[in-house]
Amino acid sequence: MAESRPAARPLSPHLQIYRWSWTMAMSIAHRVTGTALYGGTLLIALWLIAAASGPAAYGTAQWIAGSILGKLVLFGYTFVLLHHMVGGLRHFVWDLGHGYEPQTRMNLAKYSVVVSGGLTLLVWLIALTR
Numbered sequence: 001m002a003e004s005r006p007a008a009r010p011l012s013p014h015l016q017i018y019r020w021s022w023t024m025a026m027s028i029a030h031r032v033t034g035t036a037l038y039g040g041t042l043l044i045a046l047w048l049i050a051a052a053s054g055p056a057a058y059g060t061a062q063w064i065a066g067s068i069l070g071k072l073v074l075f076g077y078t079f080v081l082l083h084h085m086v087g088g089l090r091h092f093v094w095d096l097g098h099g100y101e102p103q104t105r106m107n108l109a110k111y112s113v114v115v116s117g118g119l120t121l122l123v124w125l126i127a128l129t130r
Contacts (some may be wrong), residue, residue: 022109030087040077083116
């Protein structure tokens with residue numbers, strides 16, 4: 001009887017083989033920001049519950065949101081929300097069949113950080129000046 005040898009299987013690619021790129025990092029960031037939005041949405045729901053519970057609960061929620069830590073969390077939530085939105089727009093451009101050239105892909109990934117950061121600062125500048 002002939003011996004059968006298992007076929008040589010290719011090794012699965014892993015993170016040590018891939019070179020990190022902007023598109024890879026922004027893909028991971030898009031997933032992370034999507035997950036972080038769940039926590040931020042829970043905080044908004046808690047704030048709405050406090051607002052519906054009466055002046056004392058609402059006052060406590062406003063005090064927490066107005067503290068330095070509260071403002072830092074709100075700033076982070078704003079960035080996460082806008083970064084996820086800009087990443088979604090980047091994916092929408094790809095869904096339309098554009099931006100597949102290597103340099104265009106890299107530029108879209110790099111500029112998504114710049115645009116989301118700029119929009120976050122713009123939102124907070126407008127909010128703080130009103």
